[in-house]
Amino acid sequence: MSDWIGTANHGFATLAMEELRRLFRDIKFVQLRAGEIFRMEVPLSREEIMSGLLEKEPVFLRHIQPIDRTLPIQGNADDLQALSELVRSARMRCEGKTIAVHLRRAENTKFLYSAADTKAVLDAVLTELGGEPEMQSPEMICSIYAGVDDLYVGWGSPKEQLSDWPGGAVRFQREEGQISRAKFKLLEAERAFGLRFETYREALDIGAAPGGWxxxxxxxxxxxxxxxxxxxxxxxxxxxxxxxxKKNASDVKFPSGTFDLLVCDMSWSPMQMSKLVLEKIDALSKNATAIITVKLMHKKPLQTIRDVIERLESEFILKKAKQLFHNRDEITLYLIKK
Structure with missing residues (x-):
């Protein structure tokens, strides 16, 4: 038996839970924040859960945190003291590692301390234990969810938690002169899918306006x-x-094998989008990468996703399908041309 906290984009927790039900039998859920954060109990070991998630990562599960310890919230300084003692008891997890401390708070939690104050105290403890506090790409994460009456604490690597950001909430700083928020979606896709866009040569951006991607x-x-x-x-x-x-993409043609990267973030129906992408398949070189958003306009998003992927897999290999933090009513696909 193992306990976890899962996170999805706001309004999509039900779909994340449905995917998890299909992965793990007899799973039980309790909502912690409606439509976004939930607790789950699974009659499997931590290792079995991680194996299942990494083999077939759910589309809508943004972040997951094991619950290794639960501490009752006193509503005073004793809470930070209890957290400090808990971290001290985990010396073997800390020593010689880079470690991030992540705190998320329920809106009505009795825990008095901010994320910054909690991190400052626990970073000092980690340093004392021989660990190295590190927010970017840490080896280990101490994740804390401050519920109404309890602190839920768990340890794991970024891979095991599906993100090295608190709750999977990836934040990029808005730049002066930035064309659109859509740029954040592509930046997050690059990070989430382990890509480096500078290694590509020639890109095709379908439905590009106003031009963020x-x-x-x-x-x-x-x-x-x-x-x-x-x-x-x-x-x-x-x-x-x-x-x-300045044309409709359906009206233009390109020489065979011109592009090694295709990106598409059009507000079209999913099946129209997939039809248009497939029309451009000859313009892509072998093993070209495609990053595509799928708009979830219909009442059956899981079926929509299956239909679009099935259609695209006639010409592409799906590497990953994920609802990223910067996606709204959509998901992002990472594909490779066959």
């Missing part, structure tokens, strides 16, 4: 062909490596 790829040094009947942001005209076609 195009801008990121140009910044990475790629040559980019952007197709959209709407206008791109005027700042992109400064890039000589941009080829902008």
């Amino acid at each position: 195009t801008h990121l790829l140009l910044e990475r040094g790629l040559r980019v062909t952007s197709v959209d009947p709407a206008e791109l942001h005027s700042s992109l005209k400064a890039y000589q490596r941009l080829n902008y076609l």
Whole structure:
């Protein structure tokens, strides 16, 4: 038996729980924050759960945290003292490792301390134990969820927790002159799928306007062909490596094998989008990468996802399907051309 806390994008916890039910029999859930955070009890060991999740990672499960210890909240300084003693008792997990401390709080928790204050105290303890506090790419994470009456504490690697951000909530800093929020989606996809866009040569951006994804790829040094009947942001005209076609993507053709990267973030129906992407398959080189968002416009999102993936798999190998933190009513697909 093992206990966990799972997180999904707001409004999508029900779909995450449905996927988990299909993975693990006799799983039980309790909602901690409606539509987003839930506790689950599974009649399997931690190792069995991790094996199942890593073999077939759910699309809508953004983050998962084991519950190794539960501490009652006193509502005073004793809570930080209890957390400090718990961390001290885990010396073997800490010594010689880079470690991040993550705290998330329920809105009505009795725990008095902020994430910054909690981290400052526990970082001092970790240093005392021979660990090295580290927020970016740590080897180990101490995750704490402050519920209404209890602190749920668990340890795990970023891989085991599906993210090295608290609750999987990936934050990027907005830049001056940024064209659109959509850039964050592509930045997160790059991170989540282990990609490095600067290693690609020639990209095709379908449905590019206003140009957030195009801008990121140009910044990475790629040559980019952007197709959209709407206008791109005027700042992109400064890039000589941009080829902008103010047309519908269905009306343009390209020489065979031109592009080694295709990106598509169109607000079209999922099946129209997949049809358009498949029309451009000959323009992609062998083993080209595709990053595509699928808009979940219908009442049966799991069926929509299955239908789109089945259609795209006629020409692509699906590497991963995931609802990223910066996705709204959509998911992101990472595919490789066969």
